[in-house]
Every structure is written in structure tokens, then in C-alpha cells.
Amino acid sequence: MKHMLRQVFRSGKFVTGFVIFMAIMLTVIIYPLLITDHPLSIIGQGTFFPPGIYVNVFDSVSSPAYTIMLDDAAAKRIAGRLNDEDREAIREWLVGAGVADGEIDIANTESLLGLWVNNYDSTANVAGMTNADRNYYIRLNKSLQVLLSTEGVTLAASNPETGALEETGTVEPTQYVNVREVANVRLLPLGTDNFGRDVLTELVSATAVSLRIGFVAGIIATFIGLVLGLVSGYMGGIVDDVISFITNLFIVIPGFVLLILISFSIGQERRGPFVIAVVIGLTSWVWTARAVRAQVISLRNRDHVNLSKLSGHSIVHIISRDILPYIASYVVMALILQISAGILAEAQLSVLGLGPRTTEEATLGLMMNWALIYQAHILGKWWAYFPVILVIALIAFSLNLMNTGMDQVFNPALRD
Amino acid sequence: MKGYRLYFGKKVIWFFVTLAVAFVLNFTLPRLMPGDPVAAIVSRMAQGMSNTSGVQAIYEQYTELFGTNKSIPEQFVLYVRNALRGDFGYSISQYPRTVADVLRSSIFWTLGLQLPAILVGWILGNALGALAAYRRGNFDRVLLPVSLFFSSLPAFGMAVILLVFFAVSLRWFPTSGGYGFDLIPNLSLTFIWSVIVHYQLPFWSLVIITIGGQAIGMRSMSIYELNADYVKYSRFMGIKDNKIVRYVFRNAMLPQITGLALALGTMVGGALVAEVIFSYPGLGSTILTAVLGQDYPLISATTLIITIMVLTANFGVELLYGFLDPRIKAAQAD
Amino acid sequence: MGEVILDVNELTTKYVTRFGDNIYAVDHVSLQVEEGKSLGIAGESGCGKSTLALSLMGYYFPPLHYTSGDIIINGRTITGMAPDDVRRTVLGNDIAYIPQAAMNALNPTQKVIRFIEDVFDAHKMHMSKKEVRETAEGFFQAVGLPEEVLNKYPVELSGGMKQRTVIAISVILSPQVLIADEPSSALDVTSQKMVIKMLRRLMDGGYIKSMIFITHELPLLYNVTDDIMVMYAGQIVEKGSSKEVVLTPLHPYSQGLMGSIMVPEAGLRDVKLLAIPGVPPNLKNPPSGCRFADRCKYVMPICRAQTIPLREVAGGRAYRCVLSPEELSEAHAREVYASHAK
Numbered sequence A: 001m002k003h004m005l006r007q008v009f010r011s012g013k014f015v016t017g018f019v020i021f022m023a024i025m026l027t028v029i030i031y032p033l034l035i036t037d038h039p040l041s042i043i044g045q046g047t048f049f050p051p052g053i054y055v056n057v058f059d060s061v062s063s064p065a066y067t068i069m070l071d072d073a074a075a076k077r078i079a080g081r082l083n084d085e086d087r088e089a090i091r092e093w094l095v096g097a098g099v100a101d102g103e104i105d106i107a108n109t110e111s112l113l114g115l116w117v118n119n120y121d122s123t124a125n126v127a128g129m130t131n132a133d134r135n136y137y138i139r140l141n142k143s144l145q146v147l148l149s150t151e152g153v154t155l156a157a158s159n160p161e162t163g164a165l166e167e168t169g170t171v172e173p174t175q176y177v178n179v180r181e182v183a184n185v186r187l188l189p190l191g192t193d194n195f196g197r198d199v200l201t202e203l204v205s206a207t208a209v210s211l212r213i214g215f216v217a218g219i220i221a222t223f224i225g226l227v228l229g230l231v232s233g234y235m236g237g238i239v240d241d242v243i244s245f246i247t248n249l250f251i252v253i254p255g256f257v258l259l260i261l262i263s264f265s266i267g268q269e270r271r272g273p274f275v276i277a278v279v280i281g282l283t284s285w286v287w288t289a290r291a292v293r294a295q296v297i298s299l300r301n302r303d304h305v306n307l308s309k310l311s312g313h314s315i316v317h318i319i320s321r322d323i324l325p326y327i328a329s330y331v332v333m334a335l336i337l338q339i340s341a342g343i344l345a346e347a348q349l350s351v352l353g354l355g356p357r358t359t360e361e362a363t364l365g366l367m368m369n370w371a372l373i374y375q376a377h378i379l380g381k382w383w384a385y386f387p388v389i390l391v392i393a394l395i396a397f398s399l400n401l402m403n404t405g406m407d408q409v410f411n412p413a414l415r416d
Numbered sequence B: 001m002k003g004y005r006l007y008f009g010k011k012v013i014w015f016f017v018t019l020a021v022a023f024v025l026n027f028t029l030p031r032l033m034p035g036d037p038v039a040a041i042v043s044r045m046a047q048g049m050s051n052t053s054g055v056q057a058i059y060e061q062y063t064e065l066f067g068t069n070k071s072i073p074e075q076f077v078l079y080v081r082n083a084l085r086g087d088f089g090y091s092i093s094q095y096p097r098t099v100a101d102v103l104r105s106s107i108f109w110t111l112g113l114q115l116p117a118i119l120v121g122w123i124l125g126n127a128l129g130a131l132a133a134y135r136r137g138n139f140d141r142v143l144l145p146v147s148l149f150f151s152s153l154p155a156f157g158m159a160v161i162l163l164v165f166f167a168v169s170l171r172w173f174p175t176s177g178g179y180g181f182d183l184i185p186n187l188s189l190t191f192i193w194s195v196i197v198h199y200q201l202p203f204w205s206l207v208i209i210t211i212g213g214q215a216i217g218m219r220s221m222s223i224y225e226l227n228a229d230y231v232k233y234s235r236f237m238g239i240k241d242n243k244i245v246r247y248v249f250r251n252a253m254l255p256q257i258t259g260l261a262l263a264l265g266t267m268v269g270g271a272l273v274a275e276v277i278f279s280y281p282g283l284g285s286t287i288l289t290a291v292l293g294q295d296y297p298l299i300s301a302t303t304l305i306i307t308i309m310v311l312t313a314n315f316g317v318e319l320l321y322g323f324l325d326p327r328i329k330a331a332q333a334d
Numbered sequence C: 001m002g003e004v005i006l007d008v009n010e011l012t013t014k015y016v017t018r019f020g021d022n023i024y025a026v027d028h029v030s031l032q033v034e035e036g037k038s039l040g041i042a043g044e045s046g047c048g049k050s051t052l053a054l055s056l057m058g059y060y061f062p063p064l065h066y067t068s069g070d071i072i073i074n075g076r077t078i079t080g081m082a083p084d085d086v087r088r089t090v091l092g093n094d095i096a097y098i099p100q101a102a103m104n105a106l107n108p109t110q111k112v113i114r115f116i117e118d119v120f121d122a123h124k125m126h127m128s129k130k131e132v133r134e135t136a137e138g139f140f141q142a143v144g145l146p147e148e149v150l151n152k153y154p155v156e157l158s159g160g161m162k163q164r165t166v167i168a169i170s171v172i173l174s175p176q177v178l179i180a181d182e183p184s185s186a187l188d189v190t191s192q193k194m195v196i197k198m199l200r201r202l203m204d205g206g207y208i209k210s211m212i213f214i215t216h217e218l219p220l221l222y223n224v225t226d227d228i229m230v231m232y233a234g235q236i237v238e239k240g241s242s243k244e245v246v247l248t249p250l251h252p253y254s255q256g257l258m259g260s261i262m263v264p265e266a267g268l269r270d271v272k273l274l275a276i277p278g279v280p281p282n283l284k285n286p287p288s289g290c291r292f293a294d295r296c297k298y299v300m301p302i303c304r305a306q307t308i309p310l311r312e313v314a315g316g317r318a319y320r321c322v323l324s325p326e327e328l329s330e331a332h333a334r335e336v337y338a339s340h341a342k
């Protein structure tokens, strides 16, 4: 046993898979200890806030201000506001006004602005320009002027007694606050989802639930498969015929379709994560049963089993001492695959709207389902769905790697 | 030939047995669930429908279809007879369309998408796997983990990634549907072109997923065969390498055919979900609408149809296999 | 003295593992086989017998690589020839190989006759299918197989039939030398004997000119092959006529291999009196002196200090040990006597 473990851990594939899987497991365990917010609490008013550091504006204003003179501050400020469409429009105007096209580089904010400030004239008549265009350019120019100005912005508060606005201070373009001195700063590494929940926190908790579903489904499937495989392989005869018949039936009748039918019939009120896991387990034991049966049949007539039979050991003894140890590696491999298949099955069911109905817990599939319903993929809100796909793929990938690694250790014929 | 006929006979019997069981399961599973299915369905319908005469019509037709007042065996006979006639009653969510009517068009889209995708993925995957086993070296070292990763991606994940990249960002392909939403199905060039363009992303997302799994399987099988004793013996009898490679890949492919037959169910399950991502007008999207509309007759009929499709495809693959592997004929002849 | 058909000089080949290690599983081996003669090769599992068999074919593919030495068949040196020429003109014609694990030696999805056609085709023997079939029928008759076997798939044949099919195919091009390799896992001694007898008949019938038989059971070769060669850790440790090697083994390793039948008296028969303790050295970096030193009863410091050459004795006999033949025989006799006394 110890020897086998050592061999398995010498396989590069297994170790890679194991490390990835353990990293996911550890994250799932440790993260909630550090961030204790409820994973499904709604914090954002609105949908799909992009990933980033959110700094409270109100607190910034009352934080100590530092004046820092940076040459490129203005240019950066404008670069951040000037979108591609505006730049293209500026180029068009300049070309219309007679500036050589080769001189204009719309990617270079500074030179573009220089050209604009030097050449723009709201009264100039550029060929082919409609009235609406003219107004657009006037607006554009005005907003650029504001951004370029070195004047500060005045802050005002309404006087509770008179209701009149009173100046309370100004904010200069050169003033900075230190993020560490702002009372409220929130890091949202993966932004928020369609309901305004923190995607990362939600993802971690969903991964935990999905892993739980995978484990429950995998253990149920492996247990049923193991028992049926052992019984039919060892007993043979009519028992074997019946079990094999059932196994072969459910191999061709697609389990996923049964899963859809059962999940729908259960009704949404009763569909919790645990129920879904049990249903997945109950519909996916066939492969294990088949593999175990084949293994047991090849073991059944080995010398050590015969010896055990002759010594009058009970069936339980023979199975647990003389058969199980020899198929243990296969069973572990089957379990690994079942866990991965269980997680995938839950995700697929959820995308079809047949996933667990729950308001307290998310699963990876449900997160995917919500993102799809709210069209995150069409709207370009990648943080709502891509991390989910990545986590599902990484879990499956790490488990498959572990399985392949073990396969190569236990089947020398496959070794490179 | 006698051997094959025997094999064929066995497979035909097995096909009908599995078909019968599929019917039984489709009939019993919903009835095994706690509670009275008809009552539950009717109460659900009441929420979903504003058209009272529609509700009434479905209710009557439904009790007739289920025959809840009759004994279970009678109900089953009724169910099978109706199903064989293609009569699955009315769809609740798309009343007054019949379930058969809803399914008729989606079956076509699903078949047209999944059958070619699985076949192409299977062929490309086997070719790649065989090449990796034969060439070894860097090609193999890269291919194995890459295939493993792609086969680990859920089909819907691949679908979303392709969609975002090629349809949303690059705008090379449309994001959803089986054809332009402004078109009416006909045989004009515009329509056919629209179908082809809409076909690409769903098709390739299924193909890529399938390639991964098949390449891994074929690689293992080929390595196993390349190490077989007959390869060594053939070499030392002076047989040319390219002929030996042909022996090996033929032998490695045979288990891959059975593998395909057995994996069909799983593949189709994943593919149905991928259809949903693209709102492809196939059975996957039908399931989604049925789920959203709590459309029991539609779900039940769809699952039955999918099962029958998988069983038939499986049957076809098995027949082909018996034809290709001489060992089958030989084993049956004794 | 017949004509020398196979003449091997100082042949060395190595396996290159995927970690880049060199394993010299055949290390400076020289041997001769004359027309009409048979050579037996014996040794424990892993000593390099199969590797020697494959190396003799002159056709190398990874992980096995040719390092040095010559193989001369009927006066033609095949080492150094282009691989494709070896494949076409040497394999099957000059030298043929029987893996006696015949169960899997045939492609399971190919009819026997199709494979035979492929064999003829590979050697550019421009023969019609009918001619091939007639030739094949002749050979199948010679090994006692009905001609229907030609039209069958390997799965349809019994184990014994498969073995004979493989033998018939191996000799179908009338090779000068036939090498039969018996893996240690084939424990059935009677079937090995049957195979040797059949090969002898083929040689007497003129289908093959000479043969090499490989086994891990040295005693089995007694009275069966003309000469015997004992291998240990990739090297020849002893060679001589069958009678000499079996009855008066010189090298302590050969003595050990003979241990089990040195005591013919009832009651003691199957006790491995002189069974050799220990395991063979790792061929990745074999010990510099005598490779058997760690397991030898008579080991002396000098054994590990120098490489031990193969010492020729009269009559083509040779052995690899620092002790003289007399000392070795004497020591052996003492051992046997001592174990009797117990």
C-alpha cells in the first residue's frame, strides 16, 4: 500500500493533478475563514460591476489630501476619458480642416491633443459636416477644456437651516488621497454578478458546494457500482446475468437523460444540492459496476483466492481480504472520475434550469445559469462566467490528470 | 456470413429490449415521484396560463393521455400506443401546438448538428491520438495534456468561450439561433448560407470537446497495440513499417468504435447543453423551454426521443463494429 | 566439422531508456553456429537472452541500439547494412525469430494467409497468391497443421495450433538460422520439449540449416542441443558442448543453474540444493570485476579487482573465472558432497 502510494506520487501527471486539486480544496477551506461575509449577500446596487478596487468617494473627500505634481497627470486623465470613437472623430475633423493625415496619430494622446488645441475653431467650416456634427465637436471641445483646466472643483453642502448651498472646500487636480487612509475600500477581484454579489466570494462557496455534490454523487455511484460489480463478478451464475443485464441496459440508456427526467419530476421545491447529488449518484454507477465486475472475474480463479476458499473462509472474508485489495486502485480511479462527472452533471443540469433550487447556496452550475440568463457572455461581462468555467475545467482537469497518472502506474503497458 | 447474422440477430433483440426498457422508465420514473403528478402538473399549469379554455383543453386531454382513473398496466398500454403513433399530447408552454409538432423541427436540428460533430470529432481525435502514439516525442508530450484539458472542459464551457471570442468579440459569426431571425426557412441561397454560418460555432465547440477525449483513448490504445507481441514478430519477419502501422491502427481503432457506442449517451447529454448556449433550435433548447414553462408532456417526450436516438445510433455503431472486427464473426461461428 | 553459418564477434548492444541511461544487455558476445547444429542459450531471467536473440537479427529499433561487433551470416556481414536491406534480405531469409509466446505473436484481426502474403510481399518475392498458398500449405503440413488453418483468424486457433502456425511462418522463407526464444514465464517444460523436437525435425527435413534455442532451464538443454552457452548479466560466462556444460559445469553460476538436478536420488530430487542466493547486478552500471562476484561462493578479492576474460579450454570450451577448471570441478564436487551429507 505504502509502496503503491510512493509510486503514484512519483508520476508527474498525478502530482500535477494532485497539486491543482489540493490548491482548490485549500482555497475553498481557507478563504471563508478570512472573508466571513455571507457569499450570497447582495452588496452592489446594479449588475455586473467590473473587477477592481472600489474606493469610497465620500470617504476620499474627507481623507487627508496630498498635493503631488506629476507631469503626465493631465494627459492620463484625458487618455482615460477619450474613447476610440472620439479620437476617430478628432482625426476626421483635423483631416477636414487640412491637417495632413500622416501627421495624426490617434493612439498618441498628447500629440493628438496638441493638434486639436492648435487647430480647432468652432466657427471653421469643414466640408461635409452637418449641424449635428458641429454641435458634437463643440461639446467634445468643452469637455476637453474642463479636463485640461488646472482649476479645481468646488465642493458644496446644503445648509440644513437655509437649504442653500455653501462651499465646503475644493478639490484640485493635483490632490491625492492615500488609499490606506480612506476608511472604505473594497477589493472586488472578480467584480459583481447580475444580482450585485461579490463574484469571488460566491465562486469559492459555489466551488465548495459543487465539490460536495461531486463527492456525494461519486461516493454513492462508486459504492453501488462496487457492490454490484463484486456480487455479480464473484457470484457468477444467474445473479451475474441479472446484474450484467441491468448494467448493460443503463450503459446504453443515457444517464443524463434520466437525470433530466428525474430532476424535472422531483419538482423544483424539493431539488436541493443534496437531492441532486443523490440523483446523480444513482444514475451514474454503471461504469464502475462494469469495470469492477471484469476485475473480479479475472481475480476469481487466482490461486490465492482458491486457497482462501479451500480454507473455508467466508465470502465476506474472501472479498475483503483477497479481492478488494487487488481492485482498490481501480476503485479509487473510478471514484475520481465519478467525482469529476458528478460536478459536470450538476453544472449541465443547472444550465438547463434543472439544478438545485436554493437561495442560501450557489453551485458552479447555478452561477453559470445566472450569468447566461443575464446574458453576461453577450454583454462582455467575462468575470461572471469565465472564472466559473475555468474552475469547473480545472477541477475536472486535475482529477483526470490524477486518474491518467494512476492509470500509467498501474497499467505498465501504457507507460511511455 | 453466418457468424455475422447471428451477431446481427442478437443486436436486434438487444435493441428492442433496451427500447422497451426505455419506454418503461419514461413511463414509471415520473410516477414514482412522491405526490400525484397530474395534480402537480395541473396546479403548475394554472399558474403558467392565462388562457382558461386552453387550460381546460389541456386538462381534459391530459387526463385522457394519462388515464389516471385507469389501472397502471392500462395506462402503460395507452401511453405506448400513443407514443408509437407519435401522439404526445399538447405542449403546455406552447399551446395550442402539439408536442409532436414542437419536436418535429428540433429533432432535425439536433441530428444535423450532433451526428456530424461527433463523427468529425471522433475521426480527428483518433487521427491525432494515433499520430501522438506513433510519433511520440514532443508532439505527444504536448498533445496529451492539451487533449486532457479540452476533454475536461464542459461542452457548454467550450461553447461559451467560442461564442464570446468569435461571435461577440470578432463578430465573425452570429451569437445565436440556427438561422437569421429575420428569415423564413426555405431553400434560397441566403437561407442556406445563414444556416451554414450559424452552424459553425456550435459544430466546432462539440468537435473540439470530442477530439480531446477520443485522442486520449486512441493514444492509449495505439501505445498498447504498438507494444503488442505481434508488432515485434511482424517486424522481425521483415514486414515494412508502414504496413505494421496499418495493422496497429486498425486494431487500436476497433475498441474506439465500441467506445464511441458506449460514450454516445454522455456526449449527447453535453451537446444538448451546448445547444442551449447558442439558442440552437434543437432538442437541448426544447428542454430548456419545457423546463421554464413547466411543460411536462414536452419534457417527457423529449427525453424519450433522445433516448431512442441514442439507442438507434448505438445500434448502428454496433452493427458496423460487427462488420469490421473479424473476431466477432469468428466468435459467433463456434 | 560443418560449415560455420552464423559467426558473431564481440557483439555489443544497448538499451537506451527514456531517462537516457545505457543498459548494455549484450556485452561483447561471440558465438558460432555450424550447419546442422543447434546452440542452446541458458540463463536466469533478465540476463539478456532475449536481447541477444533480437540483437542477432541485425535489425535494431529503439530502445535497442547497436554498439559494436560483427554478425556474419554465410560469409556476409550484416552489421552495418542499411536497415531496409536487412529487413528485405536478411530477416526471414537468413535469420528468423520465433517468439514462443505465440499466443499474441499474430495480428488478431488478420487471417493467417493474409499475413503470409504480407511476408512474401515484404521480401519482394514476386509470387502469385496461388503460389504463396501452395508454399504455405507445404510448410503447414510439415508442422502438422491442416491447411484450413490458413483461412482462419488467430482467435479461432488453439494455443498449440497458434504455436505451430508461428513456427511454420517463421521458417517459410527457409532461413539459415532460426532463433527460438522461450520466455521464463512459459513454465511448461513438456511443451518446450515438443517445440525443440519439432524444430529438430524441421532441421532434419532441410527447412532450416541451424538453430538457436533460448531457455532459462539449463538442464532442459541436455541431450537436446549440440552446444550450450550460459549467459549472466549480458555476458557469456561459459560455453561448450551440451554434455560438458551440463555434466561438468565450470563456472560457479552454471553450477548453480545445474543445482536442482545434481542429486538424482529419490527424496531429494526437487530440492534446489545449490540454488543461487542473491539477484543479478543492475546492468545500468555493472560491477567492474567479475559480475557474479556478489553471489559467488568462491569469491576472492582478486575477482573484483580486474575484468575477467573468457578463458578458452580445449575443444572449444570456454569459461569466465579466475579459478582453473580443476579447482572449479573440485570445489563443485565438495559442495555437492556436503549437501548430500546433510
Ligand SMILES: Nc1ncnc2c1ncn2[C@@H]1O[C@H](COP(=O)(O)OP(=O)(O)OP(=O)(O)O)[C@@H](O)[C@H]1O
Residues within 6 Å of the ligand: C015, C016, C017, C023, C025, C043, C044, C045, C046, C047, C048, C049, C050, C051, C052, C063, C182, C183, C184, C185, C216, C283
Ligand atoms: N525495452 C527495454 N528497455 C530497457 N531495458 C530493457 C528493455 N528490455 C529489457 N531490458 C533490460 O535488459 C536486460 C535483459 O533483458 P532480456 O529481456 O534480454 O532478459 P531475458 O534473459 O530474456 O529474460 P527472460 O528470461 O525473463 O526472458 C534486463 O535487465 C532488462 O531489464
Ligand SMILES: [Mg+2]
Residues within 6 Å of the ligand: C049, C050, C051, C181, C182, C183, C184
Ligand atoms: Mg526473454
